[in-house]
Amino acid sequence: MSEFHNNLSYSQIDLFHQCPRKWTFKYIDKIDTEQKSxxxxxxxxxxxxxxxxxxELKDTNTLNKNEMMKTIADLSLDYAYGDKDGELKTLAIKDMERLLNYExxxxxIKNKEIIGIEEEFNLVIPTMLCGENIDINIKGFIDLIYRDDDDKLVVVDHKTSKKKFDKNKRRNNLQIPIYFMAIFDKFGExxxxxxxxFTKLNTFQESLFTEKITDEQNELMNKRNPKTIWAKGIKESKKEIIQTFKDMNNKKFRLTTNPSPLCYFCDYKAICTNASNWKPKEKK
Structure with missing residues (x-):
């Protein structure tokens, strides 16, 4: 039986879509840059x-402010990597305060039943490659799962990025569909x-479930500022995951690059011959 790279995660898939060669440096060549941030x-x-x-909320239905703040304080942000003004620690504390006040x-999530916290999953998607039956294993953790007032499950991923996703990212991102499929495997729904x-921004974005995007849903999402976004359908998501898996195991394809301004921030730019020469403008 051939050896295939079939143990994946959402972050691997996302990185491969960003740049196959960057993914190859990290997961095939196993080049550890040891970059801290x-x-x-x-x-x-x-x-x-x-x-x-x-x-605490799940076990006792209460929130312990002192313990929550201690958790943040114990993971020092002040001087570890340069947050000398304590800006990031202040943002983390503000998010804890929003949770305490249910803002x-x-x-x-106030008074909702919490079903899972850091819920581990292993989503298996069967396919064929080179005439062999292969299971694609996608492993990961879901930050939070709760039931809403309609007794329906809702999955949550905490993001600490500095900006929200645009419409296309929300429509095409595979993270939420992967969570949907993993939840179905575990809970049967x-x-x-x-x-x-988005903890830093004090906002959130919601994507509704659908098994298949309809023409009507597409029309609604094609508007300039759609009120509702549906996540990519399950069938379409599986198809994309399978194709990504096949591309990952294509030695020629995984050496392709996607030069872009992101190359400037890439840990592997010094060893990538196709890295973009883009640099940010210096502040005067």
Whole structure:
């Protein structure tokens, strides 16, 4: 039996779509850049703080302010990687305070039944490659799962990025559809929706579930500022995941590059012969 790269995660799929060669450097060549980032540290602090808070809420139906803040304080952001003014720590604390007061997105989870926190999953998608039956294994964790007032499941992913997703990203992103399929495998029902909770921005974006995008739904989403976004349909998502898996296992294809301004921030730009020469303008 041939060896295939069939153990994936959403982050792997997303990185491959961004640039196949960058994915190859990391997951095939296993080149570890050992780059640390204050933003990764900030994201870790926020996720740990929220994880602790939601476990408290699930187990006791209360929130412990002192313990929540201690979780943030223990993951130092002040000087570890350069947050000398404490800006990121302040943002993390503000998000904890919004949860304590059930403000913004957190209004949605007040008095709701919490089903899962950092819920682990292994989604299996069968396919064929080179005449062999292969299982694509997509592993990951879902930040939060709860039931809404209609007794429908809702999945949540906490985002610590500095901007929201645009319409196309929300329509084409595979993260929420992967969560939908994983939830169906575990609970026997598809969620009502998936929510991106942008903790730094005090806002959220919701994508509704549908098995297949209809012409009517497409027409509504094609408007300049659509009120409703449906996540990519399940059948279409599986098809894209299978094609991505096949491209990952195509030695020629995975060496292709997608030069863009993102190359400037790439950990592998020094060893990539096709990296873009774009640089940000210097501030005067």
């Amino acid at each position: 204050i933003y990764l540290d900030y994201g870790s602090a926020v996720h740990k703080g929220l994880e602790f808070a939601f476990w 913004g997105f957190y209004q949605k 598809y969620p009502k929706s998936g929510i991106y909770n």
